[in-house]
Amino acid sequence: MNLFESEPAIHIREEIRTLPAYKQGRPAPADAFKLSSNENPYPTPDWVTEAISEASVVRYPESTSRVVRDALARQWGCDTDEVIVGAGSVSILYQLIQATSGPGDNVVFAWRSFEAYPWITTVAGAEARRIPNLPDHRHDLEAMLRAIDDRTRVVILCTPNNPTGAAITTVEFESFMERVPAGVLVILDEAYAEFSNDPDIVCGKKQKGKYPQVVTLRTFSKAYGLAGLRIGYGIGHHAIFQAATATAIPMVVTEQAQRAALAVLARNDEAMEIVREICDRRDRVWAALVEQGWDVPKPHGNFVWLPTGDHTAAADAILDEGGVIARVFAHEGIRVTIAEEDSVSPLLAATSRIVAANLHRPASDG
Numbered sequence: 001m002n003l004f005e006s007e008p009a010i011h012i013r014e015e016i017r018t019l020p021a022y023k024q025g026r027p028a029p030a031d032a033f034k035l036s037s038n039e040n041p042y043p044t045p046d047w048v049t050e051a052i053s054e055a056s057v058v059r060y061p062e063s064t065s066r067v068v069r070d071a072l073a074r075q076w077g078c079d080t081d082e083v084i085v086g087a088g089s090v091s092i093l094y095q096l097i098q099a100t101s102g103p104g105d106n107v108v109f110a111w112r113s114f115e116a117y118p119w120i121t122t123v124a125g126a127e128a129r130r131i132p133n134l135p136d137h138r139h140d141l142e143a144m145l146r147a148i149d150d151r152t153r154v155v156i157l158c159t160p161n162n163p164t165g166a167a168i169t170t171v172e173f174e175s176f177m178e179r180v181p182a183g184v185l186v187i188l189d190e191a192y193a194e195f196s197n198d199p200d201i202v203c204g205k206k207q208k209g210k211y212p213q214v215v216t217l218r219t220f221s222k223a224y225g226l227a228g229l230r231i232g233y234g235i236g237h238h239a240i241f242q243a244a245t246a247t248a249i250p251m252v253v254t255e256q257a258q259r260a261a262l263a264v265l266a267r268n269d270e271a272m273e274i275v276r277e278i279c280d281r282r283d284r285v286w287a288a289l290v291e292q293g294w295d296v297p298k299p300h301g302n303f304v305w306l307p308t309g310d311h312t313a314a315a316d317a318i319l320d321e322g323g324v325i326a327r328v329f330a331h332e333g334i335r336v337t338i339a340e341e342d343s344v345s346p347l348l349a350a351t352s353r354i355v356a357a358n359l360h361r362p363a364s365d366g
């Protein structure tokens, strides 16, 4: 029962009133695999649970995540002020765009890419410039450069790209950086970088210190299995982070999240062992999909992209029936997370049924 009978006469900004709500990956019933949110499938290790249990609930957390930033600075070989920590990397994205972009400004990014980009840009009051990916699902970096004008404040490069899995090479990135205007903030969103083991793919860590206008974003949500705690980080110039800190909600990174991040960093090799396992599984799934007849871009993250176009709803119904809950992008395709080993057979059985029904290619491909 509603408390109120009529709507309040409060002014809501038009672009907010019409903004679609952020869509989360669908939950899965108990007998299905949740492959819809690119989460890490493994149980939380005891040493993470112990670290969390040492955190205070009655005290506010230390607001700058100083100890985590110190640890990351050691890992990256940079100054602590060149590290920012937020409640997930999406929170840092939000802060950076709030700090740089407002009405009349624009933010350029590839599309399809991470759904938060247009949402965050619109909330800041800026224009979201979506530049369609190339037919092979990679960013169209030349078109992105052409879309930049004197009101462009930020360009976001997502590599590996969510949801297509394609990535930007070092050569492409460096050529892009040679031509991007110096006043534009370039956000290198590397939420899935740990899963990218191709030496030709750009790596923010190897590029560090080369371009003062670049911020590299990473997260503890994927490779490190801390999605539920909300903690991510950025590496870049301290002046940019000073501005981004000014736009943050104070003390949003909990002590639990900070302690867990320190615990996983201290056992980095174990986290990377799991990443290697997922990468092997991903490459196996990709090879099997190609064998089945799919035209799936080579995946560089912990997920695969099924470009089903107008067949997307019908293809998803088959996955669903087969106990696989994936992330659906209507009329475009389906993103499937590479997760526990037991999910592989149901996934490949369902994708083979999709091929048998000739639903594995966009309708225009026949």
Ligand SMILES: Cc1ncc(COP(=O)(O)O)c(C=O)c1O
Binding pocket: 037, 038, 087, 088, 089, 090, 091, 114, 158, 161, 162, 189, 191, 218, 219, 220, 221, 227, 230, 231, 232
């Ligand atoms: C490309 C990309 N960037 C950033 C994020 C945000 O990650 P988090 O806020 O959990 O660190 C995600 C999450 O799915 C993502 O796919």
